[in-house]
Amino acid sequence: MYNIYVIGTAGSGKSTLVNAFKDWMDSRDMDCVLVNLDPGADSVSYDADVDIREWVHLGEVMDEYSLGPNGAQIVCADLMALNIDKLTAAMESHRGKFTIIDTPGQMELFTFRQSSSIIVEALGKERSIFVFLSDPSLSRTPNGFVSNMMLCALTQFRFSIPVVNLLSKSDVLGEEELEKLRLWSMDPYALYGALLDDDINAQTVMGIELFKAMETVGVYQELIPVSAQNLEGFEELYNQIQLIFMGGQESEMVDDA
Ligand SMILES: Nc1nc2c(ncn2[C@@H]2O[C@H](COP(=O)(O)OP(=O)(O)OP(=O)(O)O)[C@@H](O)[C@H]2O)c(=O)[nH]1
Ligand SMILES: [Mg+2]
Numbered sequence: 522m523y524n525i526y527v528i529g530t531a532g533s534g535k536s537t538l539v540n541a542f543k544d545w546m547d548s549r550d551m552d553c554v555l556v557n558l559d560p561g562a563d564s565v566s567y568d569a570d571v572d573i574r575e576w577v578h579l580g581e582v583m584d585e586y587s588l589g590p591n592g593a594q595i596v597c598a599d600l601m602a603l604n605i606d607k608l609t610a611a612m613e614s615h616r617g618k619f620t621i622i623d624t625p626g627q628m629e630l631f632t633f634r635q636s637s638s639i640i641v642e643a644l645g646k647e648r649s650i651f652v653f654l655s656d657p658s659l660s661r662t663p664n665g666f667v668s669n670m671m672l673c674a675l676t677q678f679r680f681s682i683p684v685v686n687l688l689s690k691s692d693v694l695g696e697e698e699l700e701k702l703r704l705w706s707m708d709p710y711a712l713y714g715a716l717l718d719d720d721i722n723a724q725t726v727m728g729i730e731l732f733k734a735m736e737t738v739g740v741y742q743e744l745i746p747v748s749a750q751n752l753e754g755f756e757e758l759y760n761q762i763q764l765i766f767m768g769g770q771e772s773e774m775v776d777d778a
Contacts, residue, residue: 522554522612523766524620524644528676529654530669531626534689534749538654539623540567541749542758546619554617558640559625560597561590569623571611576604594630602636605643612644619762620644632676641680649682650765652758654689655744661698663715666705674740684740685761691746691753699746706744709733 527535527542539555546553557569561579565572577600583593601608612620624631631637641649653673659665677684688694688702705712709732735741745761747754 522617522620522645522648523762524622524641524649525652525762526622526624526641526649526682527652527654528624528628528631529689530628530656530659530672533654533656533659535626535654536562536565536567536623537749538652538687538689538747539621540565541752542755543567543621545752545755546621546759551619552617553619553621554612554615556612556620556622558601558622558631560601561594561625561627562623565623570615571608573601573604573608575611576607577601591627594625594627595634598625598630598634598636602639605640608640609643628672628676632672632679638680641682646680646682648766650762651676651680651682651684652687652762653684654687657688657690657694657698657702660688660702661694663705663712663719666702666712667716670735670741674735674738677738677740683765684742685758685765686742686744687754687758688744688746690748690750692748692750694746703744703746706742709736709741 527539529535543553543555554570555567557565557572557574560573560577562574577597579590579593579597582588582596582600583590586593586596588596653676655669660669673684673686686706691699694702705715709729712732713729732741745754745757747758
């Protein structure tokens with residue numbers, strides 16, 4: 522089974538995307554198992570095949586440990602790792618080529634806590650990728666774009682797992698803005714120029730060399746615009762997944778899964 526972790530800042534569209542992408546995959550006879558790893562989700566808009574809230578629930582942890590939501594999130598992260606055997610057993614009871622995994626809104630919890638490394642390892646790190654969602658509301662300014670890219674880079678640094686970079690909610694962007702963001706994601710010089718236009722002080726803290734280095738390690742890569750609303754970019758997302766897992770050989774991927 523191939524694990525696809527969907528990560529991104531709070532509200533970037535993770536839960537909506539996992540749901541829409543599963544439907545899209547199902548309609549092409551590519552069976553998927555849908556997993557919710559967000560213990561704090563009040564409600565999710567889909568029927569998860571496996572839901573971490575069965576064993577770890579943010580509200581219950583808040584009550585039990587008399588904690589506020591932030592402290593409880595940290596306890597939840599650790600409890601998730603402690604419940605890893607139940608999680609893996611539940612996942613193994615489902616058949617599918619892909620597991621699509623929704624992750625907590627508080628992305629830093631997933632990125633920085635040791636518990637997520639434990640989970641990723643236990644579920645099969647070598648068969649995992651991250652799909653990183655950039656929210657247009659953050660990425661439409663050069664400064665926000667770079668900040669998001671850094672967040673993605675940190676995640677890649679922590680886990681050393683291939684990442685596919687998506688620009689979520691592309692339906693809210695006009696053609697011109699989409700083109701601009703795509704250009705920034707493909708051309709470090711264009712992004713650097715936009716940064717300088719935005720804030721001349723950026724020159725002192727951000728060098729073009731940094732972007733070039735990110736390009737070399739694969740963090741700086743073309744953004745794929747996707748929309749869970751009109752399904753734009755899903756084909757390209759699937760192609761990227763296939764390329765990473767199997768170098769593009771679909772039949773091999775299907776047989777191996
Ligand atoms: N226009 C548009 N809105 C979207 C799209 N995807 C998600 N949204 C909206 O963005 C908001 C957040 O979506 P969620 O899927 O809950 O985002 P999330 O990343 O799971 O949020 P947290 O789990 O709270 O971090 C919701 O109001 C969605 O309806 C999209 O493709 N297009
Ligand atoms: Mg969510």
